[in-house]
Amino acid sequence: MTTVTEPRKTLSTGERQRQIEESVSRAMAVYKREGDAVRANTERLRALREAHEAANPALPLPRKGRKPVKGLQLAE
Template sequence: MDTFSPALHERISSSDRRRQLENSIAQAMDRYNSDFEAIRANTARLRALREAREAEAEALVVVAPVRKRRTKAQAKAI
């Protein structure tokens, strides 16, 4: 339905136009809020994944001992 055509515009009362505008704004705000919530949930999910990955990497560093490299003098002595 084209609400911007001049013929239709003249037939719709100002209260109807205001109601249509309010409904349109409410729908836009609902879309905005749902998009915002989806982005926030995705951000929280990605943060949790990153923190888990970092914690796992730290645990691997603690578990895996660092092997010492031989110095040239130690290698010649062998």
């Protein structure tokens, strides 16, 4: 069965321009909202990471390529 569609209404230049501006403003609002959400999440994750690093300081990594000197005691 074939569906009957209404013929498209031709829009004036001004009306078409208004529709484009509305579409752009909606898209820009979505873009800004998503960017704000990403920045908020990044800030939250950074705070969690910094708190974790403060609570659990990282041990210094051993230097590669050098053999320890025999008989030398390192202060702890």
